[in-house]
Amino acid sequence: MILLLEKNAPEGASRDLLQLAARLGLPARTMGGSWGRQAVEVDDPVPARLLRTLRAAPHVEELLSRPRANPLVELEGDEGVRPVRVGDLAIGGGDLVLAAGPCAVESEDQVEAAALAAARSGARLLRGGAYKPRTRPGDFQGLGLQALRWMRAAADRHGLLVVTEALDPASCDEVAEWADVIQIGARTMQATSLLKAAARSGRPVLLKRGLSATLDEWLGAAEYLAAGGAPGVILCERGSRSFETSTRFSLDVGVIAAARLRTHLPILADPSHPAGRRALVRPLARAAIAAGADGLLVEAHPDPSCARCDGPQALLLDELEDLAREMADVGASVGRTFADPRERRAASGV
Incomplete structure (x- = not known):
């Protein structure tokens, strides 16, 4: 998933977000491209409780989820095994x-x-x-x-x-x-x-x-x-x-x-x-x-x-x-x- 930061987020806000992701045990990286703002990509899947933490981080404005490749068999949030x-x-x-x-x-x-x-x-x-x-x-x-x-x-x-x-x-x-x-x-x-x-x-x-x-x-x-x-x-x-x-x-x-x-x-x-x-x-x-x-x-x-x-x-x-x-x-x-x-x-x- 991609976390887009506010357009007026201070320089270094993406670095702080990367450090937060690392503390949560989530692989993440900054993104280049023409977003017009700082952006951080976090590897899926992200458990729901950690997703809430990322979403509440300073200067995070929007979360973009990638389409799931196998939607019928992949986990949704904190869901466990379906017997x-x-x-x-x-x-x-x-x-x-x-x-x-x-x-x-x-x-x-x-x-x-x-x-x-x-x-x-x-x-x-x-x-x-x-x-x-x-x-x-x-x-x-x-x-x-x-x-x-x-x-x-x-x-x-x-x-x-x-x-x-x-x-x-x-x-x-x-x-x-x-x-x-x-x-x-x-x-x-x-x-x-x-x-x-x-x-x-x-x-x-x-x-x-x-x-x-x-x-x-x-x-x-x-x-x-x-x-x-x-x-x-x-x-x-x-x-x-x-x-x-x-x-x-x-x-x-x-x-x-x-x-x-x-x-x-x-x-x-x-x-x-x-x-x-x-x-x-x-x-x-x-x-x-x-x-x-x-x-x-x-x-x-x-x-x-x-x-x-x-x-x-x-x-x-x-x-x-x-x-x-x-x-x-x-x-x-x-x-x-x-x-x-x-x-x-x-x-x-x-």
Whole structure:
């Protein structure tokens, strides 16, 4: 936004305004051009309470706001997260959310075991791939409709919701029939025809950040979904490609914090893909919660050594409860809640 000073403002008034902005933690700079007066530009977004302070500063006469690039998904003033409702679940409220399950659905027994473990850990969503976008055509591509049916049945038996990926517009209706949330993967984040089809499906959409996408590009893709009528949009940070080789991708906890300042959309984090190996998943999960994520999307498998997709990064099923306890601990330190699975079972008498 641009702050225009009075035409008769004393020399140095813009410098005083810059110093005020700096004390408030707001990046700002003086502006040249043909304003005919002193002018200061302040980077958006500016919280409403700080905006009032700037507006009341000496010699400030007018405030000019720039048009918002993504008006449907960007924050307004001091607005917080707008929770997305999926059935009886609110994603983005005070309670952290866990979605867990295999990278790819491989058999009925496998998804049943994963659903049972997910439910016991306090997860509210069962994740799993029925359709898999793979790097090579010879890699396992998923079991399609049969996998969707297995996921739905297992989720219903254990009181879970289903989140799974649609790869193209043609598959959106089929996925929407069996799933509660449609996932748009990192590889297809900017596939506009897919975004439009997912928005028309009537299901909330979980939008993963692309492998090299900027925050602006990520929010632009979310704007497509909101403009297309999606009943809810949930962002998911899953790591970006970088020079680092000790991890599969680089989980960007900074972009989680930055997105929290830009958008009212809930934000989940996927620590499994950036980790690339099991030992790093829980540390990255803890970092994501501390940075402001509203929950986690985590891979877990009954026997990762036999997994047909991303086995090395999948947690063992009995590790989900350890992850859940850590979510509760870290969440409590940042004002969020997630029930320890032991306490949950004790309360229910299970």
